[in-house]
Amino acid sequence: MELRHLRYFVAVAEELHFTRAARRLHIGQPPLSQQIQALEAELGVALFRRHQRKVELTAAGQQLLPRARQILADSASAVNAVRRAAEGEIGELRIGFTSSLPLTPILHHSLQQYRQSFPDVKLTLRELFTAAQFDALENRQLDLGFVRFNGPAPGTLIRVAELHRDRLLAVVPHRHPLAAAAGIYLNRLAGENLIGYPRDSGAGLRDVIRQLARQNGLELNVVQEAGEAITQIGLAAAGVGIAILPSPLECVQLPAVRYVPLLDDDAYLAIGLATRHDEDSPLVANFLASVRD
Template structure:
């Protein structure tokens, strides 16, 4: 059974006239009658009663008409969905983001505008550390990821696009003598206890802190580790130590905590958008183009 047979039948059933249905379908009346007869033979039931003066639906025809209309409507929806998917307007897009990404205005703008422009796309978001995101994208468990510069070599299968730069901020108790300074040297942190992400968390900031401290001539003393930035900041407020995090986290306001810039040009990080090089689907390309556009307007 072909969709055209259903269209022919629906036209006759709605017009209750082979002549008018043939005109509506832009085909001859004899071929239309032959197609309806072939449909009835395939279905195994008489769908229409006809005479020289009238056409009526049988009980089987009335029931068949309901299903035929639903099938035709579903086929039209399938065509629309396929065309939307071809244009990147439908389907599923899986996007990862680091812990600091939601605190950047760029992320909120990209996600909000994307949902407005592509309401038929199922957009799923996953909070993950950079290294875990890269692994998920490479193994096709995710499509895109907002990541920080990784401390390991990026696989050739992946591509990173620069979106924005963020300074690293020193987070310290507000009653610390260093809080009186507008900028703090990395060297001034020697001997102070640090609160940091665990090494196995997969965040680049862990290794960057060690690199900055070693360049200043010392190794940071880790007093405590925590997997959440808000927990790290809370531990700093409790006097456990100091920490260094990307600047978007300064939107977390907590009593007893001060944020200060580090007097070191290397104390900075970037927000990147990761994707597979071989993934040039319309879904992915539309999101990447939007992210780059918003990043350009934000930078301006």
């Protein structure tokens, strides 16, 4: 049973007149009659009672009509869904982000812009450290990720487009001698007790700080590790040591800490948008275009 046969049947059933139905379908009346006869032969039942001046649905035709309408509607809906998916207007987009990204305008502006343009796309958001986002992208568990990463993309499967750079700040206990400084260079932190991310955290900031220290010939003294930036700020407030965090964290205002910018040229943490090199999803393409806009 072909869709065109059902379209012809519905037209005749609604018009109850072969000539009017043929005119509506933009075909001749004889070919329409032949197609209806072919459908009846395939089903093995009469769908219409044909009188000299009148056409009526049989009981079988009455049963077929609502089902034919539903099949045609489902077919049109499927075609529409397929086309919208091909244009990236529906589907699911899986996005990763690091913990400090919600404190920046980049993430919420990007999401708001995209939601306005593509309201029917489901956004699945996951908070992950940068290294975990790279792994998830390679394993196709994420479609794109807002990462904290300075330098070239890791390996050949991932590419990172830099969006913004945030200055690094020393989070200093308010009674510390450095708390009153307008800015300092990293070498001023030599010998200070520092708070940092654990080795296995996957935080891109840890690698940036280590690289900065190597460039300056410094051996930093990390006395306390914490996997969350908020925890590091709280520990700095308690006098445990000095943390180094990107500038968006300055919005966390505690009376017992001061935020002092690092003045070194490379003392920044970039925000990048990571995708796979072989990515061909229209969902991703639309999101990237939205971010560029």
